Amino acid sequence: MDGRELRRDAAAPVDADNAPLMQLRGISKHFGGVTALDRIELKLFPSEIVAIVGDNGAGKSTLIKAISGNQPPDSGTFLFNGKLVEIRTPQDASRVGIETVYQDLALCDNLDTVQNLFLGNEKITSLRSGRRLNHALMESTAREALRDIGVATIRSLRSPVGRLSGGQRQGIAICRCILRDPRVVLLDEPTAALGVEQRQGVVRLIKRLKSESRSVIVISHDLHDVVLEVADRIVVLRLGRKVAEFQRTGINASDLVAAITGVQHFARGDVRSDTSANRMARE
């Protein structure tokens, strides 16, 4: 079965520039008495990179888990291409064209690169050849895909990924997601465990996703190297609420830190922040 074809059909019409590709309406999530997400509104436009920032416990991961289908929200709706969609499992998300690169990368260390790239999405030989795993086709496709995104440096595609470097593993996780040809890529802390040089590699990959006209939602703590470097728009979460939203142009790291921690009033004109956020910031 090749899920890629199906997904291409689903996502075929190219949207007008001003119509959002994906829209979240009133997404809420509670854990017991704790409100993890409070009526989150979020739009994502085609070929747009949105960064979600916030302190620990702000609800970033919960939001990603809600969109990726790993932890469905209690209330709220998803619109994709203007149509209402149901996302209750990662497979639902996959079907509408959302793929996630998890913080832990979700790689099987004991499997090789090719096996990891196609896990759950394997290519099978024809009925006449016994419907075996098509190792040759998968390997050549993998080779091509890795070269496309500039991760052609893995010495052997047939050795376990547990032996590869952190950057290579990140590359594989992103490549796996691209192989499914998604419209939206969710990246959860893609640079958390990486060195400086490897971070730059990941940043290049994120930009590349945009250039392939995919939309990206990235969660990161890394304001300098990731958020301010690649994001078109930055959404700030605090205690489960969206407290601010910035266009990247004309904003600096200290503005962001202020919004994240809520200790300083916003001064700049291009800031679109809701009243509750301002109220919270004042308190």
Place this chain on the structure above:
Amino acid sequence: MSAEQVSGLSPSGRAPLVSRAAALLAGDWRYVPIATAIVLIWAFFALQNPAYLTPRNLSNLCLQSVVTGLLALGLVPVLLVGQIDMSVAAMSAVAATITGQLLLVERVSVWLAIAAGVLFGGCVGFLQARWITWTGTPAFLVTFGVSLALAALQLHLLPVTGQINLYGTDIVVLAGAYLPAGLSWALVIFAVLAFAAFRLSAFVESRDAGLEASVRSVVLPTFLVMVGLAVVVGALNMHNGVPIALLLFVVPIIVLVYIGSHTKFGLYLYATGGNPSAVARAGIDVDRIRIAAFVICGMFAAFGGIVGASRLLGVSAQSSGMGTLLLEAITAAVVGGTSLFGGRGSPWSALFGALAITSISNGIDLLGLGTEVKLATQGLVLVLATSVDSVANKFANDAR
């Protein structure tokens, strides 16, 4: 931070020697240590007593390793998914009892009796796995509890005489018959041709996909398989011939090896042992994979027990259930290179492992060294094998 980490997405530097050796041992060379060990064991005992390396003893070795081997083979998928089944020995005893009773008391045909025993093993495997996946109880505890229940069930199923005598029944063919020489050679030719055809198709697929592929990858392994099979079959034909029991062991290994490396299910077995949550997020039903592994295990345990009963010409409470069989089966799988930590191993490990530990007990019995030596060696081998496994696992995790 290792040198690799700062090199970003650029080519990683030369890995340390130990790590490279570990990589080789985890890859193409993974059978080198166990094969070396077997050769050393053989050399040691052959020096002590030349009778050790005779066709007659090779035949003994094959027959003696089959029961342990079949149980170990069943354990491989379960170990691959990172679980364990402590009920295999008890299962083998109950299945043998069921088959024996059906054969002698109900007088059903031998194939039906065997099928019923194997089916029972599969069902118990299914039930205990369903319980494990549903409740999240560690498999170690559930299967151990089940093994006690199975031991009780066997006592219940045995006739009042406490024994089932299978002498003179059709079932003794399983472990007591040999292939005629002609047929065995025909099978060798068939096996070599099938192997060559398979390698050839893999070669053609690689070439068509634009990958590096050389004809050597077809010719060399085929040649080695041919020589290996010819030596083994030739030696066995110098005694009684190729034991049917050996076929009943090796053919399932080949089937499982195929499943392991050429089907989605096989791949998922390995993946589940590596990172179950990643497998679940890839849209695969992890519980189903685990349950299937236990079902396979139960069926092989049952079949192993039936072959064991055929070999011993009977079933009794003493002959199979408790004792060292469980430990031997686990040791065999681990000695052969299947990890207790999940995700690493191969059905071949059942063959190599069972052969290795049987080679030792066979030699000790040949020299008449006594129970103390036997127990001490068994214990040492278990400790050694699991330690090697743990160290290998540590390397696999520390490599990056």
Place this chain on the structure above:
Amino acid sequence: MTRLTKALAAAFTASCMAAAPALATDSDPSLTGTVYFMLPNFTTVRFVQKDGPDFVAAMKKYAPNVKVELVNGESNPGEQQAQAEAAITGGAKAIVLTAADPSLASSILFAADKAKVPLIAYEHEASGGPLTYYTGFGALKAGQAQGKNAVAALSDGNATPVARLYGNTGDFWQRATKQGQDEMLDPLIKAGKIKIVCEDYVPNWNPSEAQRIIEQCLTKTNGAISAIVASNDGTAEGALAALVSQGLAGKVKILGGCDANVTTLQNILLGLQNGTVLKDYSTLADDAARLVVAALQNKKPEDGVVNGEFDNGFAKVPASFADVTMIDKSNVGDVVKAGVWSWKDICAGPAAKTPECAAHASD
């Protein structure tokens, strides 16, 4: 049946005096309370399936108002000790103990002694502590019977190659049977009539271990052995399995044996094994019940029940040794007469076609 073997035993052991007429301990309804029979494990089937029920029946006969509790130590000496403590706490009037591990039973013996609960060791030696009585089959006699059986088959040989299978290293029954066998076989070995080419202990008396030991013996001798002397039936059956897979069944004699397993009796009828030593369990259970009753009545057991002394390393204990009978093709019927198995049990499978079975087809 019981009487017959009992009488035989008395004649054999005590003296050649006219065997006492079958003594029946009178039923004593005045005795009450609970007696515990502590079985060693589930794996030796006879304890659960024969000794336990036989003892319950015997107690019903001699002391109808005494309750018998059967507990099983599951091969675990620790478990068994806990069970014994529970029994003593629960007010046991007497304990019949088959030790899960004979050498680890002394704490049970001392605990019972301290609580003044009479303790009768049953079949397994219980060493290193005070005992009221011991009752068991004479393992030495079993070994001698096995030895005699082997001597009869091998005495006119000349350097006949023989393999010997002993029991589990170090256990009481193994030591005593080997000693009994040695007494008979040593003269033949010295005279050069037989030559022991392989000998080994069989861990836990496990038949598959015995099978492998014989397979390896055949390897070592290149198939040249004429007889195997086995110390019990399970190991003899394992030896036979080795012979069958090498096409040597019936060509190599299997001598010795012990327990009168049904499989072995069938093999004897089929000419695959020479004989076996019969231990009539109900005799033993009967003896144990009589000893228990005597202890509860605080009287000496009636004459003939105690017929020897058993030294368990702590003290010399009055003992009741039950006798053993050598069974071969000619007297398989004795097993039936002793009530151990029925002809129907024995005449199953290929054995059903033997003349002995044909003669008892209607039984």
